Amino acid sequence: MSGRGASGARVIDADVCVVGAGAGGAVAAAELAEGGLDVVVLEQGPRHDADRFSARPLDMLARVYRDGGQTTTLGTPPILLPLGRGLGGTTLVNSGTCFRTPAAVLERWRREFGLEGLSGDALDACFARVEAALSIQEVTPELAGRNAAVARRGAEALGWSHGFLRRNASGCVGSGVCAFGCPTSAKQHVGITYVPRAEAAGARVIAGADVRHVLTAHGQATGVEGRLASGGRIEVRAPTVIVAAGTIHTPLLLARSGLGRGSGQLGRNLALHPATGAFALMDEPVDMARGVPQSFYVDEFAAEGIMFEGVAGPPSYVAMSLPLSGKRHADAMASYRRLAMFGLMVSDSSRGSVRALAGRPLIRYELVEEDVARFRTGLRHMEELFRAAGAREVYLPLPHGVAPERARARDLKLMAFHPLGTARADARPQHGVVDGDLQLHGVRGVHVADGSVVPSSLGVNPQLTIMALATRLAFGLLGRAVPPTLEEVPCPS
Numbered sequence: 001m002s003g004r005g006a007s008g009a010r011v012i013d014a015d016v017c018v019v020g021a022g023a024g025g026a027v028a029a030a031e032l033a034e035g036g037l038d039v040v041v042l043e044q045g046p047r048h049d050a051d052r053f054s055a056r057p058l059d060m061l062a063r064v065y066r067d068g069g070q071t072t073t074l075g076t077p078p079i080l081l082p083l084g085r086g087l088g089g090t091t092l093v094n095s096g097t098c099f100r101t102p103a104a105v106l107e108r109w110r111r112e113f114g115l116e117g118l119s120g121d122a123l124d125a126c127f128a129r130v131e132a133a134l135s136i137q138e139v140t141p142e143l144a145g146r147n148a149a150v151a152r153r154g155a156e157a158l159g160w161s162h163g164f165l166r167r168n169a170s171g172c173v174g175s176g177v178c179a180f181g182c183p184t185s186a187k188q189h190v191g192i193t194y195v196p197r198a199e200a201a202g203a204r205v206i207a208g209a210d211v212r213h214v215l216t217a218h219g220q221a222t223g224v225e226g227r228l229a230s231g232g233r234i235e236v237r238a239p240t241v242i243v244a245a246g247t248i249h250t251p252l253l254l255a256r257s258g259l260g261r262g263s264g265q266l267g268r269n270l271a272l273h274p275a276t277g278a279f280a281l282m283d284e285p286v287d288m289a290r291g292v293p294q295s296f297y298v299d300e301f302a303a304e305g306i307m308f309e310g311v312a313g314p315p316s317y318v319a320m321s322l323p324l325s326g327k328r329h330a331d332a333m334a335s336y337r338r339l340a341m342f343g344l345m346v347s348d349s350s351r352g353s354v355r356a357l358a359g360r361p362l363i364r365y366e367l368v369e370e371d372v373a374r375f376r377t378g379l380r381h382m383e384e385l386f387r388a389a390g391a392r393e394v395y396l397p398l399p400h401g402v403a404p405e406r407a408r409a410r411d412l413k414l415m416a417f418h419p420l421g422t423a424r425a426d427a428r429p430q431h432g433v434v435d436g437d438l439q440l441h442g443v444r445g446v447h448v449a450d451g452s453v454v455p456s457s458l459g460v461n462p463q464l465t466i467m468a469l470a471t472r473l474a475f476g477l478l479g480r481a482v483p484p485t486l487e488e489v490p491c492p493s
C-alpha cells in the first residue's frame, strides 16, 4: 500500500524495509521478496546504466563512487577509502574476488564473540547459494593476462603458495576496468543479479532515497523515514527494518536514530584491511591493462596477516598510482607496456572509529606499529617476488631513498577497500551492537546486514562473507533452512 501521510511525506507500507542496495542489502531483499514478503528497498545512490560506462577512470570515479572516491581517514598515514554508491553499492566497483570466510576466522568469532551459529557447517549452504547466484568461478590463465603471469613466475621460482582467484564474473573479456564499472556487465555485481531478482519478486526498489532515521516504538521497529533526491520525504512503515548502508554509514544512521548505543561499541572497532601496490619494470611487454586486474594471489604469508593480490589498470590509473615523480615518473610511464603491478594487503590489528561531524563521517584510524611491521615485511617480500620474476627495476610505494626496513607509518601510501566492524556482532549485549542473528541488542525487528557486523579482520576480501551473512539473516526471518542451490528457492504460496 502507498499514499501520503499527514506531513505530506510519501508513505508506503511493507513487511520489510531494506536500507542500502549493496552486498548485504540487495541479497537480503531478493531472498525475502522471493520468500513471499512485501519488501521495499531504499538506496541513497542512483540506478546505474552499464551502457553509459565509459571505461575511463577519471570520468567513472565521479559517477560510481561516493564523493568521487575521495573518502579518506584521519590519522597516520591518511588512508584513501573508496566506497560505491547506488544500486549495487560497492559491489558495482569492486574487483569481483570471492573468498569464503576462512575457518580460523569463524572459530575466532565463536571463541571471542560467542557467535556459535556462524560455524563453517552452518554457513556452508549460504556460501554455496551465493556462489551459484553470482556465477563464481576461477579465472583462467589466459584471462588473467601477463601481469598475473609475472607474479606467478616469481611465486613459482620462490616456491611460494599461490593460485588464480575465484570471481563473480560470467563472459568476462578481461577489459581491465572492474573498479570503474564493468562496461560489458560480465561482473555479476548485486545491482544486476540480486536487485533484479528482488524486483521480479515484487520488491519496490527506490533509488535516490536517503534514509535519515530508523523508527521504533516501545523497543520494536516501525519503519524508516528519509528524503528523496527528487524532492520530498518518504516514510516506509514496516515491522522489520534491515540496515545495510555499509560499514561507514550504518553506524551514523543508527546513532542519529538513537539506536545501538547501549554497548558503547557503535562506530568503533573499524578494521580496514589496508593495502598498497608496487610496480616493476620488466624486460617483456606486460600490457597490464589487458586481462582481469585482480586474478591471481600469493598467500604464502597469509598466516602472518600478509596477502598479495593482483591489481592493475590503464595508463591514466597507473600515472596516478606510480610512486615516482619528475623524470623518473615520465620515464616509467614511457615504458608503460613493460610495467607490472601487484597489491599487498595487511590483516590489521589497528582499529579505528567513525562518527558524524557536521552530517558527514569522520573516520579516525591510526596504524599501529604491529601493522607497520607487517607492511615492512610485505614490501620486502614484494620486492623478492618481482626480482624472482626477472624485474629490471622495482618501484615500492615509499618515499625516494626509504628502504622497506626503515619505513615508518607516515612513509606508507595506503588505500583500503574492506572496512568492517563498526556495528559488530557479539552474543553479549555489553560487547556488541547486534546479536548472532544480526538483530540490534534490545530492539526487536531492527537488523543489520552489511560489513559493519563483521567483528574482526578477515584476511581476505569480504563480499562473500557479507552476502552469506545476509542470506542467513533472510532465511532466518523467513523461518526456513537455506537451500544451497538456486533451483531450490521455495515458491511463495
Ligand SMILES: Cc1cc2nc3c(=O)[nH]c(=O)nc-3n(C[C@H](O)[C@H](O)[C@H](O)COP(=O)(O)OP(=O)(O)OC[C@H]3O[C@@H](n4cnc5c(N)ncnc54)[C@H](O)[C@@H]3O)c2cc1C
Pocket (backbone or CB within 6 Å): 019, 020, 021, 022, 023, 024, 025, 042, 043, 044, 045, 082, 083, 084, 085, 086, 087, 088, 089, 090, 091, 093, 094, 095, 096, 097, 098, 099, 179, 209, 210, 211, 212, 244, 245, 246, 247, 249, 250, 253, 294, 417, 418, 419, 449, 450, 451, 452, 461, 462, 463, 464, 466
Ligand atoms: C575498489 C574496490 C574493490 C573491491 N574489491 C573487492 C573484491 O574484489 N572482493 C571483495 O570481496 N570485496 C571487494 N571490495 C569490498 C566490497 O565491495 C565491500 O566490502 C562490500 O560491497 C560491502 O558491502 P556492504 O553491504 O557493507 O556495503 P555497500 O556494498 O557499500 O552498500 C551500501 C549501500 O548503502 C547505501 N547507503 C548508505 N547510506 C544510506 C542511507 N542513509 N540511505 C540509503 N542508502 C544508503 C550506499 O549508497 C550503498 O549503495 C572492494 C571495494 C572497493 C572499493
Ligand code: SF4
Pocket (backbone or CB within 6 Å): 096, 169, 171, 172, 173, 174, 175, 176, 177, 178, 179, 181, 182, 183, 184, 185, 186, 187, 291, 292, 293
Ligand atoms: S575485466 Fe571482466 S569483469 Fe572486469 S571490467 Fe573487464 S569484462 Fe568486466
